Amino acid sequence: xxxxxxxxxxxxxxxxxxxxxxxxxxxxxxxxxxxxxxxxxxxxxxxxxxxxxxxxxxxxxxxxxxxxxxxxxxxxxxxxxxxx
Amino acid sequence: xxxxxxxxxxxxxxxxxxxxxxxxxxxxxxxxxxxxxxxxxxxxxxxxxxxxxxxxxxxxxxxxxxxxxxxxxxxxxxxxxxxxxxxxxxxxxxxxxxxxxxxxxxxxxxxxxxxxxxxxxxxxxxxxxxxxxxxxxxxxxxxxxxxxxxxxxxxxxxxxxxxxxxxxxxxxxxxxxxxxxxxxxxxxxxxxxxxxxxxxxxxxx
Amino acid sequence: xxxxxxxxxxxxxxxxxxxxxxxxxxxxxxxxxxxxxxxxxxxxxxxxxxxxxxxxxxxxxxxxxxxxxxxxxxxxxxxxxxxxxxxxxxxxxxxxxxxxxxxxxxxxxxxxxxxxxxxxxxxxxxxxxxxxxxxxxxxxxxxxxxxxxxxxxxxxxxxxxxxxxxxxxxxxxxxxxxxxxxxxxxxxxxxxxxxxxxxxxxxxxxxxxxxxxxxxxxxxxxxxxxxxxxxxxxxxxxxxxxxxxxx
Numbered sequence: 001x002x003x004x005x006x007x008x009x010x011x012x013x014x015x016x017x018x019x020x021x022x023x024x025x026x027x028x029x030x031x032x033x034x035x036x037x038x039x040x041x042x043x044x045x046x047x048x049x050x051x052x053x054x055x056x057x058x059x060x061x062x063x064x065x066x067x068x069x070x071x072x073x074x075x076x077x078x079x080x081x082x083x084x
Numbered sequence: 085x086x087x088x089x090x091x092x093x094x095x096x097x098x099x100x101x102x103x104x105x106x107x108x109x110x111x112x113x114x115x116x117x118x119x120x121x122x123x124x125x126x127x128x129x130x131x132x133x134x135x136x137x138x139x140x141x142x143x144x145x146x147x148x149x150x151x152x153x154x155x156x157x158x159x160x161x162x163x164x165x166x167x168x169x170x171x172x173x174x175x176x177x178x179x180x181x182x183x184x185x186x187x188x189x190x191x192x193x194x195x196x197x198x199x200x201x202x203x204x205x206x207x208x209x210x211x212x213x214x215x216x217x218x219x220x221x222x223x224x225x226x227x228x229x230x231x232x233x234x235x236x237x238x239x240x241x242x243x244x245x246x247x248x249x250x251x252x253x254x255x256x257x258x259x260x261x262x263x264x265x266x267x268x269x270x271x272x273x274x275x276x277x278x279x280x281x282x283x284x285x286x287x288x289x
Numbered sequence: 290x291x292x293x294x295x296x297x298x299x300x301x302x303x304x305x306x307x308x309x310x311x312x313x314x315x316x317x318x319x320x321x322x323x324x325x326x327x328x329x330x331x332x333x334x335x336x337x338x339x340x341x342x343x344x345x346x347x348x349x350x351x352x353x354x355x356x357x358x359x360x361x362x363x364x365x366x367x368x369x370x371x372x373x374x375x376x377x378x379x380x381x382x383x384x385x386x387x388x389x390x391x392x393x394x395x396x397x398x399x400x401x402x403x404x405x406x407x408x409x410x411x412x413x414x415x416x417x418x419x420x421x422x423x424x425x426x427x428x429x430x431x432x433x434x435x436x437x438x439x440x441x442x443x444x445x446x447x448x449x450x451x452x453x454x455x456x457x458x459x460x461x462x463x464x465x466x467x468x469x470x471x472x473x474x475x476x477x478x479x480x481x482x483x484x485x486x487x488x489x490x491x492x493x494x495x496x497x498x499x500x501x502x503x504x505x506x507x508x509x510x511x512x513x514x515x516x517x518x519x520x521x522x523x524x525x526x527x528x529x530x531x532x533x534x535x536x
Contacts, residue, residue: 005505005532006127011350013393014336017299026396041396042527046125050169050249050269053125060127062205067272069286074273090346091303091386093339098347099372119370 007047009040015052015066016040019075030082033061040083106175109165111280114173121172122234125268129203129233129254136238138222140191142260147191151238155224157182157190162221164244166251167280179242181223184215187258195260199267200241203254208267209276210243210250212260219245222255247278247285299390301338304361306385312364312448316414317378318354320362321387328357331425332398332418332500332528335363335391339373349373352417352502352528353392356424364448366414397500397528401426405433405498406491410481410511412440412503415530416448419502427457435460438489440481440507443469463489481507483514493519498526505529 009016009025016024025041036058043063044055051067056079063079077083101116103109110116139148149157159182167173188194198215200208214220223242224231231237236253243250249269270276275284283289308320334352351363367378381387399407399422407426409419416439426433437456441447443466453462465477465485477485491497499520501512508529515525 006529007505007531008527008529010334010394010397010528011531013334013395014299014350014390017393021298023393023395025394038522039396041394044127048121048123048170049125050123050274051125051272055126060204062126065272067269067274067286069273070288076272090301090338090340090388092342093376093388094385095380096339096347096376097341097343098345 007045009043009045009054011045011047012052012054012066013041015073019066019073024083027084028082029063029080031056031059031061031063032079032081034059035081037082109175110173111167112283113285114167114171114280117172117174120174120177120235121168121170123168123170124234124253125206126204131203131238131254133238137256138187138239139257140187140193140260141257142193142195145193147193154182154222154239157186159183159224160221162242164242166244166248169247169249169274169278169280169285173280178227179221179223180225180228181221181239181242183218184220184222184241184258185218187222188212188216193260195262197261197264199259199261199265200252200255201257201259202252203256206252206254206268208241208250208252209264209270210246211264211277214243214246215258219243245279247275247280249274250278299393301388301390303386303388306381306383306387307360308383309381313446313450315367315378315446316364316448317367318362318364319377319381319387320355320360321389323361326361327392329353329361329392330395330398330400331356331421333392333394333421334418335361335389335393337363337373337377338388338390339376340388347373350393353421354417356421356428358428359424364414364417364420366448397502397526399425399498399500401429401431401433403498405435406495407433407435408490408497408499408515409435409437410440410499410501410503410515411437412481412507412511413442413446413530414448415501415503415507415528417502418528419500420449420452422500423457423460426460432459434491436489436491437462438465438481438486439463440465440467440503442467444471481511481514483517486511486514486518490515490518490520496524498524500526500528502528503530505531 013025030037046053054064065076067074103116133151136151163178165175220243224239241252241255304321304323307322334350338348354364355362365377368374470478
């Protein structure tokens, strides 16, 4: 799977709404590693793995990760410097 | 949170193969596939063989092989069943690789736990006891062909008795440690060990 | 107010299939009867969830093909190795239940207040949300000029062919057929590239708003070409459908 096959933040609009309680694809994001800033909709999304991984479009750093287990969603946002 | 029963979608079923006589080889909750799904958490790394190396390390002691040195090590042809935590299982997959027993012996190193480090930043942790005794390889060929990048080439870890997320793609080193620190998926709630026969998918299973 | 569709709980609900109609050999439009549906925005999608008798669950997202105010419809392309799409295109019948949630999305949306001129770039099934935008434009009487560039493998793969053949006033539709062209075809016959966009796209000086949707490789190539042609990145909205057939 290449960046050329990956999806973008639009594809996790439902998941983000579920987690944050509101539409988030239009929210701004800032990468904690390289500072790249863009709407969540434009982040690189890998949906097929054991969990959902969202990466910076510039440096590929993991910005968000979501794992659903036992009816709960584990959310890691540590890669983000800012979201909203 | 109230859970409402979802309606059954009339006529919908998963894409699956009937296991037939092989049913006993499929761990609980798994289904058989004939294709080889590609699941990734990031872009596929493409490492040129003349840039590739593999290391076994413990503390600041490290043994490293170039591609040519690695390929000169004794290798094995193995046919194994593999089980992905996303519930697909594939039987009789044929690989060629260097046994981790060989790598640890050549490196002259030991330790209770290992962290696999990979191109692209992926990591996974395993007890060394599960990497030795003929249970694990660093595999560079699949189905008689050089391992393709989308399936982890140039080389990946192959540990078929555990869920396949432990068979780390694009592996570049095994770092021996005293502690069983969680790797990439383990950090997000996947099981620290991952035995498909005990259905150890998530922490707490 | 459309804004209400973006906040509040996003809950799964059961809709009833009211119609299934063929668009092309591999593409069907499924019209749904929704019990409780806030009006959506053009460009939004919904998530579909299928549950098998053994409890197996599969979820997929599909762009809404209809304009706000029309009966909700999705258009689905059957992927040969797909698990969900063949079920939706080949098995689903009027009267069946379909569990879904939506509408979803607030970035890849257009309303008359967003202005234009609009450049819509569609690769394969990427036409679906753009068609919702076109229908919304027409229903609201917007006069924003539109150019739609639609890349398909062949004429037989063009979705909404009849409708796009009779575009509303102010809408130009340009096709490019990348694999097979009918005899006498005088239109574009290659994948969208910078030169093709140079001929078709609004000049950057017109301050256009672009929406690019389709397979990821299509969206990457087209959106990068637009930015190189001077479109501000914030004025190029993208929605990637992954590595599907498309064009």
